[in-house]
Amino acid sequence: MTAVAATKRYGSGDTAVDRVDATIPAGRFTAVMGPSGSGKSTLVHCLAGLDTLTSGEVWLGDVELGALSDRALTRLRRERIGFVFQAFNLIPTLTAYENIVLPLQLARRQPDGPWLSEVVDVVGLGDRLAHRPSELSGGQQQRVAVARALASRPDVIVADEPTGNLDSTSGSAVLGFLREAVDRFGQTTVMVTHDAVAASYADAVLFLADGRIVDELSGPTPDAVLDRMKRLGS
Numbered sequence: 001m002t003a004v005a006a007t008k009r010y011g012s013g014d015t016a017v018d019r020v021d022a023t024i025p026a027g028r029f030t031a032v033m034g035p036s037g038s039g040k041s042t043l044v045h046c047l048a049g050l051d052t053l054t055s056g057e058v059w060l061g062d063v064e065l066g067a068l069s070d071r072a073l074t075r076l077r078r079e080r081i082g083f084v085f086q087a088f089n090l091i092p093t094l095t096a097y098e099n100i101v102l103p104l105q106l107a108r109r110q111p112d113g114p115w116l117s118e119v120v121d122v123v124g125l126g127d128r129l130a131h132r133p134s135e136l137s138g139g140q141q142q143r144v145a146v147a148r149a150l151a152s153r154p155d156v157i158v159a160d161e162p163t164g165n166l167d168s169t170s171g172s173a174v175l176g177f178l179r180e181a182v183d184r185f186g187q188t189t190v191m192v193t194h195d196a197v198a199a200s201y202a203d204a205v206l207f208l209a210d211g212r213i214v215d216e217l218s219g220p221t222p223d224a225v226l227d228r229m230k231r232l233g234s
């Protein structure tokens with residue numbers, strides 16, 4: 001997934017993302033950090049086809065998202081991208097299992113049984129599959145959301161503050177599962193976070209300030225991430 005001179009201006013004239021060139025490397029876990037309002041969510045939402053650029057390009061493989069009709073973009077999101085948001089966004093009337101396979105059903109695809117068992121195993125939900133979201137803890141609900149994102153074997157998982165609503169124990173479990181999906185399945189993953197510890201689960205961190213990528217760190221430790229963030233003045 002690659003952004004080329006990606007620029008997003010809002011009606012008010014604010015430039016949220018300013019000529020960003022960035023590649024989210026395949027099979028790796030990339031974190032995006034930066035001060036509040038630096039454009040993290042806007043950039044990642046444009047990468048994932050949830051929002052459209054004002055100018056520039058986003059490529060997923062050999063497809064340029066800006067060239068797609070709304071319908072084709074919806075299909076690309078459904079078939080090639082897995083989403084995990086801060087709010088778990090589970091359907092309350094469905095069980096955990098039904099939530100996990102819902103995107104496959106919407107895409108009229110047959111669930112791949114062995115793959116689903118592996119995903120459920122990785123996120124450690126075996127005995128909770130018949131529960132509804134209200135019967136699960138926040139951490140368990142987010143694990144269902146991660147399993148749902150993994151179920152269709154997307155090209156990319158896009159996570160926006162996936163641990164924002166979780167205590168640190170549940171948060172580290174969810175981050176551990178994202179990490180394991182990268183290590184075991186080569187799952188390309190990009191995650192927006194405010195948290196240096198969360199970012200340290202990634203292979204590399206991109207730092208944004210005022211809509212531009214201003215720094216990059218590979219093999220991040222929490223201390224190294226905090227140090228870079230301090231230099232950005234936040």
Ligand SMILES: Nc1ncnc2c1ncn2[C@@H]1O[C@H](COP(=O)(O)OP(=O)(O)OP(=O)(O)O)[C@@H](O)[C@H]1O
Pocket residue numbers: 010011012014015016034035036037038039040041042043
């Ligand atoms: N829908 C919108 N309409 C107008 N301006 C917007 C909109 N969404 C974001 N912005 C502006 O774009 C800039 C970048 O916002 P964005 O949410 O991408 O930043 P962020 O780094 O994700 O922030 P945070 O860490 O606080 O979530 C901000 O100045 C914000 O006010």
